[in-house]
Amino acid sequence: MTQIGPDETIWHYDGSNATRHHPALSWNADGFSLHWDGGGSGPHRWSDLMPMTGTAGRSLYGLRGVSGWRLGFAGLPPEAFAVHLPLVARYGRWIDRMGLWRAVGLFGVVAVAVVFVVLRAPQWLAPLVPQSWENRLGDAMVGDFGGRLCETPRSAAALAKLQSQLGKDVPIRQIGIANIGIVNAVALPGGRILIFSDLISEAKSPDELAGVLAHEIGHVRHRDTLTALVRQLGLSVVLGGFSGDVGGTVNGLLAMSYSRDAERAADSYSIDALRGANISPLPTAAFFKKLGKLSGGDAIERSMSWMGSHPVSSEREKAFTASAVKGHAYRPSLSPAEWQALVNACAEDKDVAPPTKMLF
Incomplete structure (x- = not known):
C-alpha cells in the first residue's frame, strides 16, 4: 500500500x-x-x-x-x-487508448470494407434468394399499381407474341402495360415486366418497343433487379416500402440503378434476341438517339445521377446500329393490327384506372 x-x-x-x-x-x-x-x-x-x-x-x-x-x-x-x-477522454475511450491516427486508419479500412461489401455482396447474395421469395416480392410491387394495368385480348396476344420471339426461354411470368405517363419500362422481381403507356405512345414502331422490351427481358434473365434491390435498399426496406402508393412505387423502381456491366449485358441480350428473331435493331438505335437528345447529350447524361449506371445513349445507339446487317431483309416484330392493339390497349380497357402522370 x-x-x-x-x-x-x-x-x-x-x-x-x-x-x-x-x-x-x-x-x-x-x-x-x-x-x-x-x-x-x-x-x-x-x-x-x-x-x-x-x-x-x-x-x-x-x-x-x-x-x-x-x-x-x-x-x-x-x-x-x-x-x-x-x-x-479526448475522442472516446477506445480511440484514446489506440491513438487518434491509428483510429483514423482503422476507420478508413472499415469504411473501405463496408463499401466493398455493399457493392459486391449483392452479386452473390441475390442468387441465394429463393425464387418463391422473389416472386412474392414482384407480386407485391405489381399490386401497388392497382387498377392501372390495362389489357385487352388483342393486346395480351401481341405481348405474348413479343415474348415468344424475344424471351421464350426466360422465366417471364408477366409482361403488362401500366397506364402511367412515363416513357420507360421496368423489370420487377419475379419475372414481371411493365411497359409504361407513354413508351408505346412515343414509339414509332413495334420494333422500337421490341428492343426496349428485350433489354428488360435481359434483366429478368440475369436477376439484375433483385441484385439492385439488395444492394440499394435491402429486402426489408423494399418489402416495407411498396404498400399501395403507386407514385412511391414507381419512383422507387426508377431510382434503382443496375451496374454498368449489367446494363451492357442487358443491351447485349437485346441485340442477340433481336438478331435471333430477325427483327431490325435500327429502330432501337433510333430510340436511344432520341433519348440522348431529350437528355441533353453525352455530357449531360454523364453528369446525371439517374443515368450514372447506364452507358450513355450515344454508345448504346452505336452498339445497336453496328449490329444491323446491311441489306438484310428483316421482318416486323408485329403486324400493323397487333401494334395497334398495344397502342389502343389502355383506351379500350374499360376497367383500367385513368392515366397517371408522374412528377419527378
Missing part, C-alpha cells in the same frame, strides 16, 4: 456538502482510498475515476455514479498514483 498527503496540493469534495477536504491518498493495484480527519472515501476502483477538464494547470477527476464527487491536484498527480489513472 502506497500513501501520500495530506497536503494543500490535494483537495476533495465528497458530493454531499460544500466542505473542501485535503485528504491523504492510499492505493494499491486494485484501487485507492481517501482519508481526512473525521472521514474518508473508498476504497474505489481505478476504473471508477472519470478524468475531467481541469483549469489553471490543475488535474481533476470525478467518481462514476456519485454526483459532485471531485478529486483534484494542483498540477499533475504524483507519478506513482498517476500510472493507475484512466486517460482523459
Whole structure:
C-alpha cells in the first residue's frame, strides 16, 4: 500500500456538502482510498475515476455514479498514483487508448470494407434468394399499381407474341402495360415486366418497343433487379416500402440503378434476341438517339445521377446500329393490327384506372 498527503496540493469534495477536504491518498493495484480527519472515501476502483477538464494547470477527476464527487491536484498527480489513472477522454475511450491516427486508419479500412461489401455482396447474395421469395416480392410491387394495368385480348396476344420471339426461354411470368405517363419500362422481381403507356405512345414502331422490351427481358434473365434491390435498399426496406402508393412505387423502381456491366449485358441480350428473331435493331438505335437528345447529350447524361449506371445513349445507339446487317431483309416484330392493339390497349380497357402522370 502506497500513501501520500495530506497536503494543500490535494483537495476533495465528497458530493454531499460544500466542505473542501485535503485528504491523504492510499492505493494499491486494485484501487485507492481517501482519508481526512473525521472521514474518508473508498476504497474505489481505478476504473471508477472519470478524468475531467481541469483549469489553471490543475488535474481533476470525478467518481462514476456519485454526483459532485471531485478529486483534484494542483498540477499533475504524483507519478506513482498517476500510472493507475484512466486517460482523459479526448475522442472516446477506445480511440484514446489506440491513438487518434491509428483510429483514423482503422476507420478508413472499415469504411473501405463496408463499401466493398455493399457493392459486391449483392452479386452473390441475390442468387441465394429463393425464387418463391422473389416472386412474392414482384407480386407485391405489381399490386401497388392497382387498377392501372390495362389489357385487352388483342393486346395480351401481341405481348405474348413479343415474348415468344424475344424471351421464350426466360422465366417471364408477366409482361403488362401500366397506364402511367412515363416513357420507360421496368423489370420487377419475379419475372414481371411493365411497359409504361407513354413508351408505346412515343414509339414509332413495334420494333422500337421490341428492343426496349428485350433489354428488360435481359434483366429478368440475369436477376439484375433483385441484385439492385439488395444492394440499394435491402429486402426489408423494399418489402416495407411498396404498400399501395403507386407514385412511391414507381419512383422507387426508377431510382434503382443496375451496374454498368449489367446494363451492357442487358443491351447485349437485346441485340442477340433481336438478331435471333430477325427483327431490325435500327429502330432501337433510333430510340436511344432520341433519348440522348431529350437528355441533353453525352455530357449531360454523364453528369446525371439517374443515368450514372447506364452507358450513355450515344454508345448504346452505336452498339445497336453496328449490329444491323446491311441489306438484310428483316421482318416486323408485329403486324400493323397487333401494334395497334398495344397502342389502343389502355383506351379500350374499360376497367383500367385513368392515366397517371408522374412528377419527378
